[in-house]
Amino acid sequence: MANHEKLLSQVSNPDFEFLAAKYVELRSFLNSSSSVRGFDYSNPLAPYKLCSVLAKEYFDLDINLSPSHLCPRIANRLDYILWIYRLLDGTELVNEKLVGLDVGTGASCIYPLLGCAVFPDWKFYATEINPESIIQAMENCKRNEIKVGDRIIIMPVSVDDVLFPTNKFASTPMFTMCNPPFYESSKELAERTRLKSSSPKTPVLWANDSELYTKGGDLEFTRRMIDESLELKGKIKWYTTMVGKKETLISVVAKLKEYNIHNYVIHEISPGKVTKRWAVGWSFTDYHPRRQDARVEGSNLRSLNPANISELMIQVPNNVVRSSSNSKRLKGDMFAKLLSILREIETEPYFSVEVKSEKNIIVKFTFATWTRSFRRSGLGSNRVSSGETIISVEVNQQALNLNLWWKYGSNYKLFESFSGMLKTKLALDTTNI
Structure with missing residues (x-):
């Protein structure tokens, strides 16, 4: 666990001078006059280069990122992966060869690649609806074949398919994870961007529509997950998803309680960052993670925490x-x-x-x-x-x-x-x- 925390710290607070000395492609984004650790986040290409460099330096992954697709933030994704590891540690099954499901893996296929790089025994099914993203995700898996082997299976799906197509899998996933589209429309995104306080660490957002928008936003997407989980129940040990809005988090917890799902957990992704993200998980098993992995400490969200303290x-x-x-x-x-x-x-x-x-x-x-x-x-x-x-x-x-x-x-x-x-x-x- 100590190594995990060190790894998360390294990608959360990159040593830009060290990285730029080693990776030439990063040097043009250093700004000695910048007050934000010398890195020019205002350049739209900067996060893509940084993501590729961090993936290579700390995970030995060769990831090709196209500016036409969403750029994943390595620190957020790793934080989510390590949180799932700790949830599984509570089930006493973490040392088994685990299978995960990434719902909507995106062009980068970042969750399966990171998961397989950090945990050599993990395997992933990864679903995706966008044809271009499917092609690029497959290419990224092929580029890292030596590192991850055949442990990632990309599965094309349609918008109308179920989110957890377990009947198509050779092995039932132990957990699910997802970074859903947060917004219902470009109008909602524009309004939220306008209201958000400006930050030099907030880059221009480039992505295709399927990565940003879905009917009902992340709330409706998560409700679909909850509804489907009621059918599968304990076949999957932990259902999880990221949510991008505080009001979504509040509504999701209310929905879980409405269905008498009391074994749920909340985790703040990379706390302290300008943009707030949370992960929510729920289980129909009787396993319980440690307190720090089940609850958020912020006073304005404490009322959402599970009633039982583990x-x-x-x-x-x-x-x-x-x-x-x-x-x-x-x-x-x-x-x-x-x-x-x-x-x-x-x-x-x-x-x-x-x-x-x-x-x-x-x-x-x-x-x-x-x-x-x-x-x-x-x-x-x-x-x-x-x-x-x-x-x-x-x-x-x-x-x-x-x-x-x-x-x-x-x-x-x-x-x-x-x-x-x-x-x-x-x-x-x-x-x-």
């Missing part, structure tokens, strides 16, 4: 920390106490522990063996279990805190109950350390 922190009481003369021993004893508590509620075959490291474990239950109702039943190991996990929690000690990650389960109250039980017992026990 990570909670248990802290050692301050009076214990102040009174402890040996912080190192306190840290060791705390995790020992945790294991002791788990042994108290261990009732085979309803409980299992996977040790990931010295201070990191995953606990799984097929019955809530810590609850009063279980103890009062008196059935113990005689209780009939389906054998299916009802809750999985990863516990990781960080200094004098325990971080609890609700990785799997459909009942959030069970996670709250389990966390509360640990917090109560640890608070009582740690006072004796």
